[in-house]
Amino acid sequence: MSAPEDLNDIYVDEMKDLWSANDQMLKVLKKITTKASDAKLKEMLATSHEGITKHTAVLKELIAGQDxxxxxxxxxGMEGLVAEATKxxxxxxxxxxxxxxxxxIAQYQRMTHYGIAGFGTAAAYAEALGLKxxxxxxxxxTKEIYGGDEFMTKLAETSVNLQAEDA
Known part of the structure; x- marks a missing residue:
């Protein structure tokens, strides 16, 4: 990224960064999904693949809309989170x-929180720019990503963590 000249430059750069973050997260999630043993966790991870792909399409559309x-x-940032998840x-x-x-779940939520912050920030920039x-x-x-994060918290608290405690 060259030095931004205005908020619009920062907005577009944020979306380009998020596109890369999504691609990196999707790549590692595809590997991680095969390792999950809990059926609900496996299903949520698969659903997340679809959501990430959908959100990436939105980013591409919005970048194009800025000419x-x-x-x-x-x-x-996501490179580091993916390295941690891989490890x-x-x-x-x-x-x-x-x-x-x-x-x-822990690694998924770390990556997801990055997405919540990034998409929320991009939304705030769009609002400031009048791009309703x-x-x-x-x-x-952002709401969809947050919903996935909340689902994972509930799954951890009501099932997976309890099973791990007995393992």
Whole structure:
């Protein structure tokens, strides 16, 4: 990213960063999903694949709407989160079972919180720029991401963490 000249530049850069973040998260989630043993967790992870793909399409549409080159900028923040997820779930974690499911939820939520912050920030920029339609789409995505995070918290608290405690 070159030095931004105005809020619109920052807005577009935020969306390009989020596109990269989504791509990185999706790639690692596809690997992680196969490791989950809890049926509801596995189903939520698969649903998340669809949501991430949908949100990436929204980002591409909104970037194009700004008469910008539809491209992404590598997101170093998500790179770090993906490295942590890879380490804890795919490399050093238990091979299967409730303990691995606990780790999967934790890593998923870390990556998801990045998305909540990013999409929420982009929505705030769109609102400040008077881009009401963009803001609505980004706020809708933020709510969907937050809903997935809330589901994971509930799943952890009512099922997965309890199973891990008995493991």
């Amino acid at each position: 910008e080159k539809v491209s992404k900028e590598h997101c170093k 804890h779930v795919l490399e050093e974690g238990p091979k299967k079972g409730p303990l691995l499911d606990v780790l999967i 339609d963009d803001a609505k789409k980004l706020n809708d995505a």
